Amino acid sequence: MPSIRFHGKTGTVIGTQGHAFVLAVKDGNKIKSVLATPEHMKKVN
Numbered sequence: 001m002p003s004i005r006f007h008g009k010t011g012t013v014i015g016t017q018g019h020a021f022v023l024a025v026k027d028g029n030k031i032k033s034v035l036a037t038p039e040h041m042k043k044v045n
Contacts, residue, residue, distance in 0.1 A: 002036045010044060 011025035011034065021041065023034045 001040060002034050006034050 005027070006025055009025050009027075011023035013021050014024045014033070015022040017035060020035045020037045023036055023041075024031050025034050026032075
């Protein structure tokens with residue numbers, strides 16, 4: 001499960017690792033990579 005720091009953030013899927021997704025999420029001025037499984041994500045149009 002991703003850290004609470006990233007709760008509600010929007011990111012871009014940049015790859016997969018096993019059945020989880022690697023996301024690029026902006027945290028302040030840095031781009032960080034976050035591992036999240038599909039049940040912790042929802043699609044944004």
